[in-house]
Amino acid sequence: MHKDKDSKPHHHLQPVQAGKGQMAVYDPLVNAGFDDDDTIDLRDYWRILVKRRWTVLAVIAIVVVAALLATLLMIPEYRSTAQLQVSPTSGRVLAFDDFANDPAMQGRGFQEYMNSQIEILRSRTLAEQVVRRENLANHPELNGDIRQRSVLGELRSVLGTVRGAIGPDDAAGEANSARDPVEAAARRLRQRIEIQPVRNSQLLNVSVSSFDREFAALVTNALVAQFIRNNLQRRIEAGTEAREFLEEQLADMRITLERSDEALMDFARDTNIADLDERLSMARTALRRLGDRQSEVQAELVQISAWRDLIDQGRTSALDPIVNSPVIEDLERRLLEANTEYTRLSATFQDQFPRVQEVLGRIAQLEQEIEDRKTTIIENILARHDNLTAQDASLATAIGEREGGILALNERAVQYNILRREFETSRELYDGLLQRMKEVGVAAGVQENNLSIIDAAQAAMFPFKPNLPRNLALALVLGVMGGVGLALLLEFLDSSIRRVEDIERLVDRPVLGMVPLVKVKDREGKQKKRPEIIEDPEQSISFYSKTRPSSGVSEAFRSLRTSLGFSTAEGMPRTLMVTSSAMAEGKTTSAVNLATVLAQNNHRVLLIDADLRKSRLHREFNRPRSPGLTNRIALFENNGKDNGAISPTFIDNLFLMPSGNSTPSPAEMLSSDRLGKVIEGCKRAFDYVIIDAPPVLGLADSLILSRRVEGVIFVAKAGTTGKENFRVCMKRLAQVQAPVLGIILNGVDLDSPEYAYYSSYYYNYEGDSDDTEEDAPKLRQTAT
Structure with a gap:
């Protein structure tokens, strides 16, 4: 059989079993496309919406009609707005920084500061202050006598009436609310306050809504005025608190200064520290001289020790004092001359010859003088070595004593300097606190408010609520969204087979x-989708x-x-x-x-x-x-x-x-x-x-x-x-x-x-x- 190249694979028949004389048997579940196609086809959604268009239109109509009724039931509301400037810092009256200047107001955290001010404007405390100051606790809008009407509100009112007729279940709750009318009025007032910062500026738009245009302006101006008064009062209180804090710190610092001065004086008196610098200078000079002398002795001792080593080794002839001695050199020259003369005479005469005897005597005398001279030099070297060794030890002892004395003097100087620095620091802190306290006293008397009213609130000419066109447009959008959503939901909840594609899947x-x-068509000419069996067979749909x-x-x-x-x-x-x-x-x-x-x-x-x-x-x-x-x-x-x-x-x-x-x-x-x-x-x-x-x-x-x-x-x-x-x-x-x-x-x-x-x-x-x-x-x- 011819196969279309575009036909789907699961349309081909797969034989499962075929017996003799029978046609092939097929398994309809083989290769069934149970997985839904995930491809989104916008035409499918459009088909669903057209199919369930009456559902969509019904939802739209219900939402729009409900919005229309709710809008028509609402009482007109008026909104009055006052514009307030929040400066990042107050004017500098003094040459020094104002104690009330918050670092957050210096630019880096100004946005956080603005947010804090907005929350203060919405605070419960400020609202209660306005209610008390303007005596608004019994105003009909703030005590609950006048409320905004709505469809749900009317239903709740009816239900409340029915419950009240049945039994006073809410009596206790109403009694509790009536115990503090100021708190209840403040709570309702806060619901009517709206704060809107003006972008890229230091301005805030403060608005209050009301059913009475004059009342809205009155409350708005009262709210802004109370906010400014509270801000100034906080700055004055901050100055008072700062002065009290500085007074406490100044008293503590005065005691600390006195103690530091007393400790310094006692130490100077006990250690006689008056001529400490001169004594240190003299000690350091003597120590320097002893050190120089010890260096000279040690240098000479090194040479003498070398000569003594030669003496101990028996190499006295190598000693520099002997080798370089002019006396020994002269004696050795004369001895050489005598030996030369003896050699000459002994060639002619016997040793008993008087002239030979004289020469021999002179030779013996010269040799004895040379030996005596060397002995004297060696003895001098040994004596000098012992003398230098004793001097070196004596100098080392003297230097140690000098160094100990200087160290003791230095320790006294360090302790003295510590006490002196503590005294000076305490004096500086004391002087600074004293000066700061004076500044705070002056600043507290010249405080300025960083808040100011740019535009006071005025009675609005037209209500801002209800906005019928906006409400209907919003209802239309919500209705369309709800209708489309409901249509899609009903479609996806429908588990029946409707299209060929459903079977193929x-x-x-x-x-x-x-x-x-x-x-x-029935007898009235209207179409019916569910025909019944007709008595005449030839008129039945089966035929x-x-x-x-x-x-x-x-x-x-x-x-x-x-x-x-x-x-x-x-x-x-x-x-x-x-x-x-x-x-x-x-x-x-x-x-x-x-x-x-x-x-x-x-x-x-x-x-x-x-x-x-x-x-x-x-x-x-x-x-x-x-x-x-x-x-x-x-x-x-x-x-x-x-x-x-x-x-x-x-x-x-x-x-x-x-x-x-x-x-x-x-x-x-x-x-x-x-x-x-x-x-x-x-x-x-x-x-x-x-x-x-x-x-x-x-x-x-x-x-x-x-x-x-x-x-x-x-x-x-x-x-x-x-x-x-x-x-x-x-x-x-x-x-x-x-x-x-x-x-x-x-x-x-x-x-x-x-x-x-x-x-x-x-x-x-x-x-x-x-x-x-x-x-x-x-x-x-x-x-x-």
Whole structure:
């Protein structure tokens, strides 16, 4: 079969089971599109609004009328406004900063300051002060005698009257309110106050509303004046509090100053601290000199210690004093000369020679002098080493003593400086507090108010409430919103099947056709959407395909006949069952019209009424109920003869088998094997067998019959068949593997916006709905 590339995948038939000699069985729930499409289509919303336009209009009308009545019931209210300036800082009268200048008023936190002033204007305390000052506690508007009228208020008043007649339940509450009339009046006054800051300025618009224009101006001016008085009083009180605080601080600081002065004097007297600086200078000079002397001694001691080390090592000849001594050098030169002379004489003379003896004596004398000189130098070095060591130790002791003395003097100086700084700090603080207290005293006498009235309130010429155009416009907007919301809510709460798309989302079966809703006229000429069975069979809607072949209903069933011809690979099934979820959904009408269009196509068609509980076909065709199907099952004969159970109808080629006598157990009757033989016999005798079956919900009859036929057609009525019921029916049919061919959507209202497209398709047929059967042959040839 040719497949349209734009067709949806879930419209293809998926075979589940096929036995020998039977057509394929399909599961209508396979690949069912249970997931709703999340795409928002504005046309769907427009369709809903057009469909439920009367609901939307009704809500709009109710809201607008209610707003109109409420507005007309309201007492006119007047509003008086005074303009107030709030300066960020007061004028500087003194050279120093004013104690009352709030840092928040210096620019950085001015917005917070303005918000604080607005809340003060709305405060309970200010309102009570105005009520007391102007004696407003018994004013009719503030004691509750005069109130704004409203629809709800009038209803509450009526209910209050009724409750008062029944019993004084509210007497205690009223008595409590009357105990403090000022508080009650202030509470009502605060409800009438409105504060509006002027953008990008230091101005506030203070407004009070009232039913009396003069009273509104009076209260507004009184409120602003009291606010200014309170602000000035707060600044004066702040100055008084500051002066008292400074006096307390000054007394405490005076005691602290005296104590600091006394401690400083006692310390100076006890430590004789008068010449402390001179003593420190002398001690530091002596310490410096001792240090210099110790450095010199230690430097010389280093050299002497090196020479002593050479002496200890026996290397006296390497000592600098010996090596560099001119005396030893002269003696060594003379000794060298004597040794030279001895050498010369010994070559000639013996040692006993007087001249040799003299030379030898001189040599011995020179050697002794040299040795004595070296000994003297060594002794001097050792003595000098001991002397320097003693000096170094003595200097170290002296330096330590000097440093200890200087440290003690420094500690006294530090303690003295601490006490002196405490005294000086206390004096500075005391002097500052004394000066500040004087300034506060002067500032308290020259306080200025940073609040001023720019425009005083005047009596309003016209009321600001009620505003009829604004209220009606707002009511219109709210009505539209409420109406649209209610329409959408009702639409989404509607769980019935209304469109083809609903079926496509619920089950994977094609919609074989849509049958338009027939609107017949009653005796007064008004249209009715729910036709009843008419005594004349040819006037019944079940026979529209016969009596009105050019109508939309007839065309719908001819289209259904064509769709069934392509429903399977073998063509149109010969045995068909028509069922629905419940009664009054059009299954019988659909079965009769389908049988009619098949008969009009020159086919022998048998229409069987298998609804043994609520049989209807015999009344549609004005035939007796029996003999019929139950009789045929009970008295089955294999010869294929009808035995009176099958009778012709007034429609050519269409025969009827009514339900027959009633049976106490329809399910057992339909589940018998003889029913299958009856259907097979009818199949051999007729081209098509159409079975009008009972509803699926709550009964097993249709499930049993579905296994006896080659195809099942399910009828769903638009706006009646519930989605959940439809889904349950499809599931039950799938469980028994019923060969569901598709669904007929019955009762489609082509005048509804939901079917605007289909309405344009059917309009020609609806326009010719008055045609009679005289035109049927020509139209039948066209259809076939």
